[in-house]
Amino acid sequence: MVVAPFAAARAYAAVQAQTQALNQAAGAGAAEGAQGPGFGEMLKGVLNDAIDSSRKAESLMSAQVQGKANLVDVVMAVSSAETNLQTVMAIRDQVIAAYQQVMQMQI
Secondary structure (H helix, E strand, O other), X not given: OOOOHHHHHHHHHHHHHHHHHHHHHHOOOOOXXXXXXXXXXXXXXXXXXXHHHHHHHHHHXXXXXXXXXXXXXXXXXXXXXXXXXXXXXXXXXXXXXXXXXXXXXXX
């Protein structure tokens, strides 16, 4: 699978946003030498965002079928969920590529 430049940029922006949110949650008065969130924590945050947007889109689709939601809101939620899924797939592809490069290194 080829990673589109937009998907890679979206993945980078999502990880940056997640890092910034975790740093703010840690407190503004933290020491400069303090460690930020780990890679696993950032991935977990991005995955949770993707899952949340997917659930929101599903609930809006269900509500629209019942006549309780606006079609524009449903389309926007589905588009957001699709973008988040593409972000997760771009991150996955980059992690796999990095793993393959590490495995090809000679010891």
